[in-house]
Amino acid sequence: xxxxxxxxxxxxxxxxxxxxxxxxxxxxxxxxxxxxxxxxxxxxxxxxxxxxxxxxxxxxxxxxxxxxxxxxxxxxxxxxxxxxxxxxxxxxxxxxxxxxxxxxxxxxxxxxxxxxxxxxxxxxxxxxxxxxxxxxxxxxxxxxxxxxxxxxxxxxxxxxxxxxxxxxxxxxxxxxxxxxxxxxxxxxxxxxxxxxxxxxxxxxxxxxxxxxxxxxxxxxxxxxxxxxxxxxxxxxxxxxxxxxxxxxxxxxxxxxxxxxxxxxxxxxxxxxxxxxxxxxxxxxxxxxxxxxxxxxxxxxxxxxxxxxxxxxxxxxxxxxxxxxxxxxxxxxxxxxxxxxxxxxxxxxxxxxxxxxxxxxxxxxxxxxxxxxxxxxxxxxxxxxxxxxxxxxxxxxxxxxxxxxxxxxxxxxxxxxxxxxxxxxxxxxxxxxxxxxxxxxxxxxxxxxxxxxxxxxxxxxxxxxxxxxxxxxxxxxxxxxxxxxxxxxxxxxxxxxxxxxxxxxxxxxxxxxxxxxxxxxxxxxxxxxxxxxxxxxxxxxxxxxxxxxxxxxxxxxxxxxxxxxxxxxxxxxxxxxxxxxxxxxxxxxxxxxxxxxxxxxxxxxxxxxxxxxxxxxxxxxxxxxxxxxxxxxxxxxxxxxxxxxxxxxxxxxxxxxxxxxxxxxxxxxxxxxxxxxxxx
Numbered sequence: 001x002x003x004x005x006x007x008x009x010x011x012x013x014x015x016x017x018x019x020x021x022x023x024x025x026x027x028x029x030x031x032x033x034x035x036x037x038x039x040x041x042x043x044x045x046x047x048x049x050x051x052x053x054x055x056x057x058x059x060x061x062x063x064x065x066x067x068x069x070x071x072x073x074x075x076x077x078x079x080x081x082x083x084x085x086x087x088x089x090x091x092x093x094x095x096x097x098x099x100x101x102x103x104x105x106x107x108x109x110x111x112x113x114x115x116x117x118x119x120x121x122x123x124x125x126x127x128x129x130x131x132x133x134x135x136x137x138x139x140x141x142x143x144x145x146x147x148x149x150x151x152x153x154x155x156x157x158x159x160x161x162x163x164x165x166x167x168x169x170x171x172x173x174x175x176x177x178x179x180x181x182x183x184x185x186x187x188x189x190x191x192x193x194x195x196x197x198x199x200x201x202x203x204x205x206x207x208x209x210x211x212x213x214x215x216x217x218x219x220x221x222x223x224x225x226x227x228x229x230x231x232x233x234x235x236x237x238x239x240x241x242x243x244x245x246x247x248x249x250x251x252x253x254x255x256x257x258x259x260x261x262x263x264x265x266x267x268x269x270x271x272x273x274x275x276x277x278x279x280x281x282x283x284x285x286x287x288x289x290x291x292x293x294x295x296x297x298x299x300x301x302x303x304x305x306x307x308x309x310x311x312x313x314x315x316x317x318x319x320x321x322x323x324x325x326x327x328x329x330x331x332x333x334x335x336x337x338x339x340x341x342x343x344x345x346x347x348x349x350x351x352x353x354x355x356x357x358x359x360x361x362x363x364x365x366x367x368x369x370x371x372x373x374x375x376x377x378x379x380x381x382x383x384x385x386x387x388x389x390x391x392x393x394x395x396x397x398x399x400x401x402x403x404x405x406x407x408x409x410x411x412x413x414x415x416x417x418x419x420x421x422x423x424x425x426x427x428x429x430x431x432x433x434x435x436x437x438x439x440x441x442x443x444x445x446x447x448x449x450x451x452x453x454x455x456x457x458x459x460x461x462x463x464x465x466x467x468x469x470x471x472x473x474x475x476x477x478x479x480x481x482x483x484x485x486x487x488x489x490x491x492x493x494x495x496x497x498x499x500x501x502x503x504x505x506x507x508x509x510x511x512x513x514x515x516x517x518x519x520x521x522x523x524x525x526x527x528x529x530x531x532x533x534x535x536x537x538x539x540x541x542x543x544x545x546x547x548x549x550x551x552x553x554x555x556x557x558x559x560x561x562x563x564x565x566x567x568x569x570x571x572x573x574x575x576x577x578x579x580x581x582x583x584x585x586x587x588x589x590x591x592x593x594x595x596x597x598x599x600x601x602x603x604x605x606x607x608x609x610x611x612x613x614x615x616x617x618x619x620x621x622x623x624x625x626x627x628x629x630x631x632x633x634x635x636x637x638x639x640x641x642x643x644x645x646x647x648x649x650x651x652x653x654x655x656x657x658x659x660x661x662x663x664x665x666x667x668x669x670x671x672x673x674x675x676x677x678x679x
Contacts, residue, residue: 003041003232007225010034011218018213024079027213028072034221035071038228039064045231053111053240057231059104064227066097079212087155095155098162105169105191111240112178119250119301123258124172126294130261131167133268133287135160137280139202146206156202163198170195175254179241186230187239193223250302258298262291313387315365316372322600324386324394328448331384331396335441341401342441344394345409346455347375347434350467352391355430363423364391367432370421378415379408389567393434394452405438409470412436417468433468435459444473449580456574484576488535491572495540498548500625503671509533511617511658511667516610518657529610532585536614539569539586563598566590581608589614592649612651616642616658619650624670635662 014030016022042061051057070093077083077090113120143156170191178184197219204210230236250258269284311323328344335342349355349371356364368391375393379385388394397408413436420429437459445451458473465471492505512533516526540548543561547554554562570587573579588602588611595603623638633641639659646652661667 003037004225004229007034007037007221007228011221011225014217014221015213028075028079031075031217031221032068032072035064035068035224038224039068041228042231045228045233045236048232049234049237051237051239053107056104056107056111056240057236059100059107060227061231063097063100063104064224066093066100070094070097075212087151091155095158095162098166102165102169105166105173108240109169109173109176112173112242113176117176119298119305120172120176122294122298122301123175123250123254124168126258126291126298127171127261128164128168129287129290129294130264132164133265133284135164135199136283137268137272139199139206141280141283142206143202156205159198160202163195163202166191167195177242179235179238181235181239183230183233183236183239186226186233190223190227190230193219193226197223262295265291316368316387318372318376318393319384319386321386321388321394322602324384324388324396325448327384328396328451331398332441332446332448332451335398336446340399341443342451343397343400343405343408343438344440344451344455345397345405345412345436345438346388346452346459347393347395347409347412347436348459348463349391350433350435350463355432359423359427359430363427366423367421367430371416371432371434374415375412378412394455401440401443403472405440406470406472409436409438409472413468413470435462435467436470437462437473438470439473447580449574449584450577453574453577453580453583456571460575484579485531485535488538488573488576491541492535492538495537495548498540498545502625504621504625505534505537507670508536508614508617508621511620511661512610512613514661514666515613515617515654515657518661519613519654521609525610528582528585529613531579532582532589532610533614533617535573535582536569536586536589536618537565538572539565539567541572542568563590567599584608585610585614587611589618591615593651594648597649607651612654613658616650616654619645620658621670 010030010033014027014034017027017030039061042057042064046054046057046061070090073088073093074090077088139160140157143153143160146153146156148156170188173191174188197216200219201210201216204216210216265284265288269281269288272278272280272284311320312318313320331342349367352364352367355367368387372387372393375385375395379395380397382398384396386394386396395408395412397405400408413434417431417433421432422429437455437457439445439451439454439458441451444454454473458471461473462469462471489505496504509530510533513526513530516529521529543565547558547561550558566587566589570583573586574583585608587599588607591597591600591602591607591611592615593604593607593612595601620638620642623633623641624635626632639662642650642655642659646655658667
């Protein structure tokens, strides 16, 4: 701040001397003092702040030394010695400083971006093409066509070309990733001020309107001060650090600026045509073509990035569960066609809840990130590795069967357990282990649900045997399906008893079957809807009973537990062989038609049809029952709410079919628990 204040006073004194006709020596001294101070400030800032990457700043400092020397030569020869030869020694010095600036900026860009940043490169290229077109039309072209000596013409053309080179890398720096601290803003101000002033200077020289002491000197002097202040500010030491927040794509301001820039070329084409400047039309046409290609490339990059984000977990950078579940059927089809095996492994972090409880959720996130990194190192690039749940991971391996899945499972188990994980916060590194369940196609399942179910049951077996181990399915004799269903039905009835004295699961299952039949579903789908309706609340057994019986509003933590009950139900039902698709329906029965439901936020027809039926039946039953947290509604009130929820919470077609059945009296009233229903 002291440097900027002193510099501002010097600039004010310079303009006072200009407007009052002060001695030329005073004007020259004041002007050159500012440019020389910037060079000294950059070199002093390197010594004081010790930047992590010193070479870019040294190059910028040396360029400013040359620039200050050029200023001194130019102003002394022009205003004291009255020598106005062009080009002169000052012009050689001015042009010599540009390569050092460009080199310093390129190094800053490389330090700030460890990987490729194609979007920013395309954005900078688009702006550079527009600037280049305008510079050619109004600066370079007229200078090149002017009737002047060769050296004059070369120097006149060299200035805008050097400015274009500086502008291109400056825009790339400004638009690229990296920390945007105070030093970065000041350095950007310096670059933009110099480019603007140099461009107007060439234009004024072309029109012979330039005079020393006009408004352009304020741009050059302010740019010098911005560079010196950038080097003196402590944040110059970290200007090469990456951005603290992830790149979330172009914001409204950048999109508006890029759109405006892309429209300049066709607007210029119309202006040239209107003025009869037909010779310039090919240049503008080429610029339009290049801008079109750059815009298409940028749009393609945005589409690709959005797809990548859609299938990538935000925390671990692994694939998402949705991607894994979409790829598994296709991989099973390929494996069946090729007659090759396929393995699915599901891993779960042991005692992860205790890590969150003891060290906090940020520490838990760091553990998950580190485990993800270790799993990636222990697997092949061709394998599909996904974050399957909160602390669960799934691995899909092509061409692997027999004993190989267990061997791979042991390898990834050791990769996680071999060394403690740093969690920061002053805590010692902690030992973390995983349990792994494996299954392979076609030995343990021929459908996605059966294959995942087998791996899931193997994972539970690994947990039951003490954790930190690998179990390959079949771990034990598979349970009888009928016995498993009977057991789950008892659990569902117990949960219903917590919430109301009226039926719920039995009624929802019965109604779901009727709606499925009404809508022309196959017998298998009708059976699936009925069984899913009967068992849809079974996962509530794993949520504390006190939460379900609570009469007041739930806390955020309690709501988080409530929203997990479809997942718990899915896992419980999946443990019974042959119920994989029923488990999927139960998992999705709280998804909303508009995509705002839980646990996976899927929408529309991406939700299983039976789950959409179940959502309507479950909503109707819940509204008609007395619950600890709400009174029972009348059937008329419930009907109005179903109609209001069409297209948002509920599938409109299912609502229509359900209400048609209700109007015909086919559904009946919600019975008391234990009452016998006809048929």
